[in-house]
Amino acid sequence: MAQSSVRGEAPAVDDTMSLVPRDRKTAEGDGRPGGKGRGGGPKGDRRRRRRRVLRWSATVLAVVILGTAGAGYLYYRHLNGNIQKGQRSIGDSKARKARPNAAGQTPVNILLIGSDSRNSDENVKLGGSRDNRGNPPLGDVQMLIHLSADRKSAAVVSIPRDTRVDIPKCTDPVSKQTYAATNNIINESLARGGAGCTLTTWENLTGVYIDHWMTIDFAGVVDMADAIGGVDVCVNQNVWDRPLPGVPGGSGLKLKAGTTNIKGKQALQWLRTRHAWGSDPLRARAQHMYLNSMIRTLKRQNVFTDSGRLMGLAEAATKSLSVSDEIGTVKKLYDLSMQLKSVPTDRITMTTMPWVEDSQNRNHVVPDGANAEKMWQMLRDDVPFDKNGDANPSGKKKTDTVETAAKSPSTPADRLGVLVQNATRSSTQPPVPGRAKAISQVLVRQGYARAAADTTAALAEDRTVVRYPSADLEGDAQAVAKSLGIPLGSVKQSTDVSGVTVVVGADWREGTAYPKESAPKAGDLPGNADAINGSDKNQCMDVYKPYQW
Structure with a gap:
C-alpha cells in the first residue's frame, strides 16, 4: 500500500494512491510550499477521492455491523422461541426462601426433571411403550441442584422415582384441573399438573425453597449428548440391559467392560438403565457418574470459545428444555450456567437421598428419617457437601452466625391463642400419641393459658415448626418458639393456619424440652448418601450378574 508523504497524516485506506505517478506525489502533493494545497488540483482531487473511499468503507462497515447484529438478534429471538415455559x-x-448471608447472597436451587413423555414420534421411538403415548408424563429422574450462596460449591441430590411421599393438592395451570392431595410415589407428581407440582412436592418434603425447575425428555437427552460430543462412562463387566425371562423391558444398553465414550441414543440408554445395575438407586449413581463426566468434558472443551459448538449447544439446549417462567430466556439460562460453570469440579458432590425400604410395599422406598433430614438441613443451611473448601472463608468466629431477627410480640401471652398439632408420624414411624397435649400443657405452664391441643388426626412433619398466618403475629410466634426452645429459624409464615400453631414434628418424639441439635459440618453427609465427588475419574459401575455378557 502506498504511504502518504504528508507528515502526521494516516496511511490511505485503499490503494488508489498507487495509481498516481511517483513524481507527481512528491512534486505536487507533498504538502510543502510550492505544491498544490487544499484547494483544487491533483492533491485536492486525491483527497476528495480518499474521503469518498472512507465514506464508502464506513457505509459498508455499518451495513455489515447492522446486518450481523440483526442476524444475531433474530437468532436470539429464535432461541428464545425454542424454550417452553411453565409456572x-x-x-x-x-x-420459604433462604435468608441472605452476611454478604447479601442467597443459594440457588434448581429442580431437574427427566420426563418419560412419549407424546411424540421421536420419544416413542426412543422410549418404547407405544401404549403409553398420550398419557401424562412421569418424572422418572428427579435431581435437586444446589448452588451455594458464595457460588463456590454445588450439590446434587437425587430422589429415587419409587419413593413414597405426600404429594400436595395441585392445579394444572393450563387445563385448570385440580388434583387432590395424595400419598404416592414421587414420579407420579409430574402427571398431576406438571413440573410445578413436582417442585412443590420436593419443597414440602425437604423444607428447601426451590427457585427454578427444568424438564427434559428422551429426545432432548439425545440432542444434548450429541451437541456435547460424547461423554466417557465406565463399566467393570460387559453389560447388556435386555429383556430376560420374567423381567421384561430394558434400555438396550450394550457396552464392553472398561471406559466408552457414549453419545446420542447410547447416552439415553445409559441414563435409563436400571435392571443391569440392580436397582433404581443404583441407576441414580450411574446418572451421577455421567453428569460428573459431562461437567469435566464441558470444562475441558472450553465450549465458550468455540462458536460452532456453542451454537450447537444453545440450539440443543433451548429445544430440549422446558423451564419455569422466571428463567425462560436465553440470557437468564446463560447467566445461570455461568454461575454453575464457576464451581470447581472438586467442589461438586452428587448424592442420593438416604432411604429405607417402604414397609407398605417392598418395591418402594421412603426417606430414611434422621439421615434424610440431616441432608435437608445441610441444604437449608447452605452447608457444603464436600470438605474441600475454606473452613472459614469470611474469617469470622464460628459463633458469628446470621440469626433471624427477633420481633416484639403484639399480644400478651395469656391472651394469645396457640394451637398445638401432633405431626410426629414419619415415613418410617407411627405417630406418638398425646404429643400435642403434652406440649400444650408446657405452654400453659409458660403463661400461654389459651394453648390447646388439636384433636384431629396426626400429621407428618420431619421437623418441628411454629407457623403464623400474617406478619402482625410474627413476634408472637417467635415468643412461643423461644419459650419451647425451638430455633427462630423454624418460625414460618403460612396460609395453612389461622393463628399461631406449633407443629410438633418427628424430630421431637419425646420429652418436653425441644432437643438441641448440633449444626452439621461441611462434608458430614450420612453414610448412605452414596456421595460421589465431581473430580473422581475412577468411578465405574458394577453390572448385575444376569445382565453381563
Whole structure:
C-alpha cells in the first residue's frame, strides 16, 4: 500500500494512491510550499477521492455491523422461541426462601426433571411403550441442584422415582384441573399438573425453597449428548440391559467392560438403565457418574470459545428444555450456567437421598428419617457437601452466625391463642400419641393459658415448626418458639393456619424440652448418601450378574 508523504497524516485506506505517478506525489502533493494545497488540483482531487473511499468503507462497515447484529438478534429471538415455559409452583408450599448471608447472597436451587413423555414420534421411538403415548408424563429422574450462596460449591441430590411421599393438592395451570392431595410415589407428581407440582412436592418434603425447575425428555437427552460430543462412562463387566425371562423391558444398553465414550441414543440408554445395575438407586449413581463426566468434558472443551459448538449447544439446549417462567430466556439460562460453570469440579458432590425400604410395599422406598433430614438441613443451611473448601472463608468466629431477627410480640401471652398439632408420624414411624397435649400443657405452664391441643388426626412433619398466618403475629410466634426452645429459624409464615400453631414434628418424639441439635459440618453427609465427588475419574459401575455378557 502506498504511504502518504504528508507528515502526521494516516496511511490511505485503499490503494488508489498507487495509481498516481511517483513524481507527481512528491512534486505536487507533498504538502510543502510550492505544491498544490487544499484547494483544487491533483492533491485536492486525491483527497476528495480518499474521503469518498472512507465514506464508502464506513457505509459498508455499518451495513455489515447492522446486518450481523440483526442476524444475531433474530437468532436470539429464535432461541428464545425454542424454550417452553411453565409456572414455577402450582401447589401450596410451606418452604420459604433462604435468608441472605452476611454478604447479601442467597443459594440457588434448581429442580431437574427427566420426563418419560412419549407424546411424540421421536420419544416413542426412543422410549418404547407405544401404549403409553398420550398419557401424562412421569418424572422418572428427579435431581435437586444446589448452588451455594458464595457460588463456590454445588450439590446434587437425587430422589429415587419409587419413593413414597405426600404429594400436595395441585392445579394444572393450563387445563385448570385440580388434583387432590395424595400419598404416592414421587414420579407420579409430574402427571398431576406438571413440573410445578413436582417442585412443590420436593419443597414440602425437604423444607428447601426451590427457585427454578427444568424438564427434559428422551429426545432432548439425545440432542444434548450429541451437541456435547460424547461423554466417557465406565463399566467393570460387559453389560447388556435386555429383556430376560420374567423381567421384561430394558434400555438396550450394550457396552464392553472398561471406559466408552457414549453419545446420542447410547447416552439415553445409559441414563435409563436400571435392571443391569440392580436397582433404581443404583441407576441414580450411574446418572451421577455421567453428569460428573459431562461437567469435566464441558470444562475441558472450553465450549465458550468455540462458536460452532456453542451454537450447537444453545440450539440443543433451548429445544430440549422446558423451564419455569422466571428463567425462560436465553440470557437468564446463560447467566445461570455461568454461575454453575464457576464451581470447581472438586467442589461438586452428587448424592442420593438416604432411604429405607417402604414397609407398605417392598418395591418402594421412603426417606430414611434422621439421615434424610440431616441432608435437608445441610441444604437449608447452605452447608457444603464436600470438605474441600475454606473452613472459614469470611474469617469470622464460628459463633458469628446470621440469626433471624427477633420481633416484639403484639399480644400478651395469656391472651394469645396457640394451637398445638401432633405431626410426629414419619415415613418410617407411627405417630406418638398425646404429643400435642403434652406440649400444650408446657405452654400453659409458660403463661400461654389459651394453648390447646388439636384433636384431629396426626400429621407428618420431619421437623418441628411454629407457623403464623400474617406478619402482625410474627413476634408472637417467635415468643412461643423461644419459650419451647425451638430455633427462630423454624418460625414460618403460612396460609395453612389461622393463628399461631406449633407443629410438633418427628424430630421431637419425646420429652418436653425441644432437643438441641448440633449444626452439621461441611462434608458430614450420612453414610448412605452414596456421595460421589465431581473430580473422581475412577468411578465405574458394577453390572448385575444376569445382565453381563
